[in-house]
Amino acid sequence: GQQVMQIPQYQHVQEGEDFTTYCNSSTTLSNIQWYKQRPGGHPVFLIQLVKSGEVKKQKRLTFQFGEAKKNSSLHITATQTTDVGTYFCAGPSGGTSYGKLTFGQGTILTVHP
Amino acid sequence: SQTIHQWPATLVQPVGSPLSLECTVEGTSNPNLYWYRQAAGRGLQLLFYSVGIGQISSEVPQNLSASRPQDRQFILSSKKLLLSDSGFYLCAWKQGTPLHFGNGTRLTVT
Numbered sequence: 001g002q003q004v005m006q007i008p009q010y011q012h013v014q015e016g017e018d019f020t021t022y023c024n025s026s027t028t029l030s031n032i033q034w035y036k037q038r039p040g041g042h043p044v045f046l047i048q049l050v051k052s053g054e055v056k057k058q059k060r061l062t063f064q065f066g067e068a069k070k071n072s073s074l075h076i077t078a079t080q081t082t083d084v085g086t087y088f089c090a091g092p093s094g095g096t097s098y099g100k101l102t103f104g105q106g107t108i109l110t111v112h113p
Numbered sequence: 114s115q116t117i118h119q120w121p122a123t124l125v126q127p128v129g130s131p132l133s134l135e136c137t138v139e140g141t142s143n144p145n146l147y148w149y150r151q152a153a154g155r156g157l158q159l160l161f162y163s164v165g166i167g168q169i170s171s172e173v174p175q176n177l178s179a180s181r182p183q184d185r186q187f188i189l190s191s192k193k194l195l196l197s198d199s200g201f202y203l204c205a206w207k208q209g210t211p212l213h214f215g216n217g218t219r220l221t222v223t
Binding site: 031033035041042043044045048086088090093098099100101102103104105106 | 145147155156157159162164170172203207210211212213214215216217
């Protein structure tokens, strides 16, 4: 079945440093979504990428979708303590019907002040 | 606006006891509904999904079952809990993008 892998599993950074997490799918994706889960909370949708090679920015966050639509990345510039949490990528599984998503294992980001 | 309610927030149950977790969605109709489990604070595993009343699809064989007795109500159940059922259970709904999660239930089976 479809697999979505994320690296690294953990990332510790000093506040102000940059952070990147990478996502790779075993199959071509029609879109990729990113979610953030704060400690003790639930995942919250950040963004969806649809087009090959697409780049989207949200303030200090930059999201990229690979040309082959099998990989994606999230880059945070100048991390802040509010960026702490687990970042998940997710892709449609079983086709786009029923809205099922396969999630990566997530990258846990710790930001040291 | 749409909201999703999930309860209880935490639950401690002995092995062999039954389980019932409930989730309701407000402000929308005929949503797709999902139950995910997150073990050890990591990845999200899809357990069940439903595209309509009484329609349940299971993603993985397990000790759990799900039901959708009403359009915006989704229930996760077990007749006899196992230690391995411990985890963080998340209900979610979707109409298009994105997936909206409830606050989750942290279940500890002792």
